[in-house]
Amino acid sequence: MKTITIDGRSIPFEEGQTIMDAALAADVYIPHLCHNPEFTPHGSCKLCNVKVNGRTCSACTMLAAEGQDVINNSKELNDARRAITQMLFVEGNHICPGCEKSGNCQLQALGYHFNMLDAHFPYFYPRREVDASHPDVLLDRDRCILCELCVRASRDVDHKNVFDIAGRGINAHLIVNSATGKLADSVLEVDDKAVEVCPVGAILVKHHGYEVPIGQRLYDHHDIAEISLMTEGGGSDE
Amino acid sequence: MSEKLRIATTSLAGCFGCHMSLLDIDERLLELVEVAEFDRSPLTDIKHCGPCDIGLIEGGVCNAENVHVLREFRQNCKTLVAMGACAINGGIPALRNSIDLRECLTEAYIDGIGVQNPQIPNDPELPLLLDKVHPIQEVVSVDYFLPGCPPSADTIWKFLTDLIAGREPSLPPELVHYD
Numbered sequence: 137m138k139t140i141t142i143d144g145r146s147i148p149f150e151e152g153q154t155i156m157d158a159a160l161a162a163d164v165y166i167p168h169l170c171h172n173p174e175f176t177p178h179g180s181c182k183l184c185n186v187k188v189n190g191r192t193c194s195a196c197t198m199l200a201a202e203g204q205d206v207i208n209n210s211k212e213l214n215d216a217r218r219a220i221t222q223m224l225f226v227e228g229n230h231i232c233p234g235c236e237k238s239g240n241c242q243l244q245a246l247g248y249h250f251n252m253l254d255a256h257f258p259y260f261y262p263r264r265e266v267d268a269s270h271p272d273v274l275l276d277r278d279r280c281i282l283c284e285l286c287v288r289a290s291r292d293v294d295h296k297n298v299f300d301i302a303g304r305g306i307n308a309h310l311i312v313n314s315a316t317g318k319l320a321d322s323v324l325e326v327d328d329k330a331v332e333v334c335p336v337g338a339i340l341v342k343h344h345g346y347e348v349p350i351g352q353r354l355y356d357h358h359d360i361a362e363i364s365l366m367t368e369g370g371g372s373d374e
Numbered sequence: 375m376s377e378k379l380r381i382a383t384t385s386l387a388g389c390f391g392c393h394m395s396l397l398d399i400d401e402r403l404l405e406l407v408e409v410a411e412f413d414r415s416p417l418t419d420i421k422h423c424g425p426c427d428i429g430l431i432e433g434g435v436c437n438a439e440n441v442h443v444l445r446e447f448r449q450n451c452k453t454l455v456a457m458g459a460c461a462i463n464g465g466i467p468a469l470r471n472s473i474d475l476r477e478c479l480t481e482a483y484i485d486g487i488g489v490q491n492p493q494i495p496n497d498p499e500l501p502l503l504l505d506k507v508h509p510i511q512e513v514v515s516v517d518y519f520l521p522g523c524p525p526s527a528d529t530i531w532k533f534l535t536d537l538i539a540g541r542e543p544s545l546p547p548e549l550v551h552y553d
């Protein structure tokens with residue numbers, strides 16, 4: 137069996153697996169946000185940055201290879217990951233007390249994971265468009281972190297190509313594939329994978345807000361590492 | 375016995391929820407007043423802050439008066455604490471930040487549903503609104519952040535007892551929440 141080491145521990149891998157795949161299969165948590173094992177890796181959020189033989193790489197896109205010595209859970213990497221999380225917070229409008237995703241949100245859970253107490257950087261308070269046109273689905277771009285999970289899900293699973301990212305750098309934003317650019321005029325349906333997959337509160341199903349009381353939500357008492365390994369790790373059904 | 379610590383508190387652009395949470399430490403308040411007394415605070419009605427050890431700021435900065443109060447606290451408090459979501463990132467009041475101020479006021483006081491005698495309040499006694507709601511660390515330097523909307527009584531208690539005992543305050547994961 138071929139192996140790599142992660143934080144000194146020997147981890148087996150199969151040809152074609154990424155470092156992330158091998159880690160998850162061995163129940164080793166590498167923080168991630170734009171990555172979801174059900175979809176092709178995207179490598180954009182950079183939270184899964186690890187050091188591979190001294191060089192920084194994204195664990196979700198880097199193929200595992202014999203002889204790799206991977207550092208994952210170090211202070212240096214976690215400090216950088218916290219800073220990335222803080223940048224994601226200031227770049228959008230994340231007012232958690234008023235967000236339906238609160239308690240079930242992966243961005244927020246990563247803030248907790250890294251013991252982020254403030255956002256450190258100045259807030260941008262950008263003006264972003266909310267699209268409430270669809271009868272069953274709300275798109276609030278204030279909270280979109282441009283992870284492209286909805287883009288991938290709509291393209292690869294729903295085969296509808298409803299979403300894409302337009303613009304560059306700070307002007308990048310989520311667009312909707314319809315004549316008007318509005319969700320109501322797209323072919324999106326509430327049961328689409330693209331709706332379910334959003335890790336934050338940018339795509340929300342209407343008529344179902346705040347159903348789980350505070351204290352019983354996904355991340356109220358469980359760290360995102362625990363939940364990730366339970367649902368995406370080697371012992372999970374997937 | 376050594377002199378008691380002095381604590382000042384204020385609510386800027388907040389809802390007083392954080393102060394309610396402070397009162398929510400319940401009988402532990404008695405323990406607190408054994409070692410500390412309150413200076414300027416809605417609890418004492420003292421109007422200006424004297425030299426203090428700890429200043430707890432609830433709410434962000436939304437008007438000119440908030441700026442004055444916040445600066446007074448910074449000048450007088452050895453340790454200044456951003457208590458709650460609004461002090462840290464503007465919170466719910468900062469929802470107006472991506473909307474033009476005039477548009478906001480027009481909607482609230484002129485065009486809003488059910489508005490009678492429409493006019494934008496303009497009494498000279500009213501502090502002038504700022505264009506945006508600011509987290510307090512954009513105006514003064516802040517020593518500690520206590521997230522939560524509000525931070526729970528246990529969070530406030532853990533923080534204060536750490537600080538009063540001379541320990542570096544640290545919040546275990548179950549006490550860190552943004553809502």
Ligand code: SF4
Binds near residue numbers: 235237242
């Ligand atoms: S999407 Fe997540 S981080 Fe953003 S406001 Fe909602 S709960 Fe908070």
Ligand code: SF4
Binds near residue numbers: 339
């Ligand atoms: S809407 Fe959600 S899933 Fe789509 S890019 Fe934004 S954050 Fe990612």
